[in-house]
Amino acid sequence: MINSKSWLKMPLALAVSAWMMGGVFSAQAAESSQDKYTKSLKVGYIVSVDTEVDKGAKKFKEILESSTDGRVKVNLFPNAQLGGEVDMLKGLKEGVIDVVIAGDGILAPFLPKYQGLVLPFLIKDFGHMDRVYGGEVGKEINDVLMQKVEGRVLGYWHRGPKSLTANKLIKEPKDLEGLKLRTVPTPLVVAAWKALGASTTPMNFEELFVALQLKTVDAQDNPLDLIYSANFYEVQKYVILTKDTYTPWAFIVSDRLYQKFPEDVRAKFDEAFKAAGKYQNELVDQSDELYVRKLKEKGMEFIEPDRALFQSRLSASGVMDEFKDKLAPGLFEKIKALESK
Known part of the structure; x- marks a missing residue:
């Protein structure tokens, strides 16, 4: 270990070399720390297998596990295996569930001031819905869920009307x-x-x-x-x-978990969500006729x-x-x- 006094006694060239090596070691240590990070995630939603949400969740799992070389595992729990949406958001707050893909069933218990979003015949189409949830109203919803269940709304996926x-x-x-x-x-x-x-x-x-x-x-x-x-x-x-x-599906991740991700894992998590959401939305757009x-x-x-x-x-x-x-x-x-x- 080189202390501050040692630097003063050291020849300049050697001091520079030692300083540079220290930086290398620090970078290697940080990289090693990121490489060692592993996590197994629990993702819950109420709908059955082979629905568009389930297919989107599977795509998210596939992309995230591949991009992290398996360091992050994603375990999917469809068909309300972890309980209803209210129970799952409580589990998110308690730290026993990591991600909840939730529909409008969460409005009355957690977001009563936003239940106007599901007034029948109010929102006209997907474009209208995206503008509403992607703007000021969506930000307000995120703020409330952060306060009530420590859940971060990463974004929204389409669902059929x-x-x-x-x-x-x-x-x-x-x-x-x-x-x-x-x-x-x-x-x-x-x-x-x-x-x-x-x-x-x-x-x-x-x-x-x-x-x-x-x-x-x-x-x-x-x-x-x-x-x-x-x-x-x-x-x-x-x-x-x-x-x-x-109404959309809200992709809600535990904020405590999200903040603890190493920077590279968080970036890959975000990328997996966006790619899976694009895939899922395309499925929904094609699904009515099917x-x-x-x-x-x-x-x-x-x-x-x-x-x-x-x-x-x-x-x-x-x-x-x-x-x-x-x-x-x-x-x-x-x-x-x-x-x-």
Whole structure:
């Protein structure tokens, strides 16, 4: 070990050489430290294998493990193996889950002031959705989740728009009267479908199939990939293409874990997320036609409703005014302003 006094007694050339060697050793030590870093990640989501989210997660696993030469392992837990979305975010905060890919089921318990995002017929298409979540609103959501569960929203993946399924024909709001409709447990969504005429039953996704099977509920609202992967065609006859709600999948990573990544691992983690998201979004963009065909093959019939009637009835219902003061300031205005950009 060379102390400060030794430097003073050393010839200049030797001192420079020793200083340079010290820098080399330091760099080698840092590189060695990064090379020795290993981690096994737990990634959870509620949807089944072979859905677009599952395929995106598999792509993320493939890219990250390859780019880190296996130093980072990714273990995937689809189909709510680690619990529902609320349970998984609690696990993220406790440090027992590393990444959660979550849908709108997290809004009511963790982000109640942002439940306006899932008001049916508010967000018009994928472009509108990307502008909303990629801007000021998305930043606000990240800030809240960082505070509540120490979770960093790395970004968002697409999911298909939601459409109704039922065992009766539904073409306009009056056809919803008396229908027991399962909704996500989000007060604004419950109120919106009530205003449209349905009798609503809030329920977690993992309970839904049995509830449809036992006729506890008559109908539900989800994207086509979930309708197919959850086997709803076994208990439902019609798909009503309301395309009422555009919401993404949030890719949420434990911030404590993320901050502890060596710089090179963090960069590779980010790159794997972006590449997997691009792949997953492309799958979603191509999926509507695929799932229409698959669901028809399973015997489901497709109905094109009059969406304008649903929109006008909801607009006239007063639901937006009822909830406006309970939401983040200016939320509806911010969403509406991004509709046509």
